[in-house]
Amino acid sequence: MLGTREFVPVALSARRCVMDGAVVVGLDGTGSSVPAVRWGAAEAAARELPLHLLHSWVSQPPNVPVAQEAAHKKRYGSEVLGKAEAMALELHPGISVTTEQVSAQAVDALVDHSRNASLMILGSRGHGAISGFLLGSVSLNVLGHAECPVVTVREDVTAAYERPxxxxxxxxxxxxxxxxxxxxxxxxxxxxxxxxxxxxxxxxATMGFATTAPASSGxxxxxxxxxxxxxxxxxxxxxxxxxxxxxxxxxxxxxxxxxxxxxxxxxxxxxxxxxxxxxxxxxxxxxxxxxxxxxxxxxxxx
The missing domain is CATH 3.40.50.12370 (Rossmann fold)
Structure with a gap:
């Protein structure tokens, strides 16, 4: 059950480089990462904050077309982060961007980073006929445990604050x-x-008693x-x-x-x-x- 998942702090990579107060974007390598990067870069530029891009190579979604070996997953993660960094700098050349790939589970890594972040951005898989705004277990658990504000952005969002x-x-x-x-x-x-x-x-509530007053009265x-x-x-x-x-x-x-x-x-x-x-x-x-x-x-x- 998603709501009862216990968060256990973990030791993250010694290479951790997130700056205090950064805008942190969680990347899973799917299409939902693109609008999240756009939104995160726009937030970093508007608020004059650094942007930190985070990827967990052990939490890559099952539909990612890579082999199961760790080396392949790490290589794929590096490609995801590299493309995201290039996109962010192309959209907002003046911002400071750092990247990080971790071996911790995505939920644990993101919640840990939320303690020092100003804001966190996660992508979602957009609207479906049945499921609506699709949020996986990672997003739901991060939303429930994060210590900073978390923004969820659908795949079909092309820019931050499209409406004023x-x-x-x-x-x-x-x-x-x-x-x-x-x-x-x-x-x-x-x-x-x-x-x-x-x-x-x-x-x-009227405690079960009928009232003749119109709904708009009072x-x-x-x-x-x-x-x-x-x-x-x-x-x-x-x-x-x-x-x-x-x-x-x-x-x-x-x-x-x-x-x-x-x-x-x-x-x-x-x-x-x-x-x-x-x-x-x-x-x-x-x-x-x-x-x-x-x-x-x-x-x-x-």
Whole structure:
């Protein structure tokens, strides 16, 4: 079961060269690596951070056409990293790029690197008729264990922030969403994007008693949610005065509201609780990851 996988720290290659605060891109050598490299290079350039490309030769997918011997796998991994580095430098010549191939399992290596990274980028296999946003066990486990924000990018994404709007879900009252809002506003500022801050709300249960009031009556709850959202955004508006902000409060369940809101967005930002058990990712985050029409950033929060 994916949600119960235990992460065990491992000793990585002595050649580890990732810089603190880098944008780390996990590469598996499939087509999903290409948009991840594009996105990572764009993030590194916009945020003036180094880019670190990471490949686990022992975790190459079974459909990679290479022999099973270690030497062949390592050679293939070197080719994957070389092509990715060349692509990143062609797209953004001024960035600093480092590469690393490890013998640790991909999940363990990526989670270990997330402790020092500013951001991590993973590719997905895009939308399918049945599976939706296809995320393998590596991506799901990294998303559940990573200590930095992780962006998942589909194969059909050709450039970072293809649309100039970023949607962020503001789900909690109080300070729990501060790290999520901080990531969203910093990303919007770096990429000159608009922030659409979305809060979904549902009226309290009626305890089984029928009510004759129309569903749209009673503006007080919605007004309270609007004030809660405005209060949460106030310090971030002050910190990032150049970022255009749209506030949206919508009645309904969280996942459908956010999925509708991001239909024309370049990125959807959501938070996840750390140390969940037994599921590493809650049902809202899982629904968004599988059905969002744009890249998704999952930000760990308390």
């Amino acid at each position: 709007e970023l949607v962020v879900g503001v789900l909690e009252r109080g300070t729990r969403d501060e790290v999520v809002l901080g990531f969203a506003f910093a990303a919007a500022d770096a990429h000159h994007a608009r922030v659409r801050a979305v809060r979904a709300w549902e009226p309290p 503006p007080e709850p919605a007004a309270g949610e609007e004030k809660s959202l405005a209060d949460a955004l106030m310090p971030w508006r002050a910190k990032f005065p150049g970022v255009d902000v749209v506030e949206q409060v919508e009645r309904g369940r969280v996942a459908p509201v956010l999925l509708r809101a991001c239909s024309q967005a370049g990125l959807l930002v959501v938070g996840r609780r750390m140390h969940r058990s037994p599921m590493l990712l809650g049902p809202i985050v899982l629904a968004i990851l599988h059905h969002a029409g744009c890249p998704v950033a999952v930000v760990p929060r308390s």
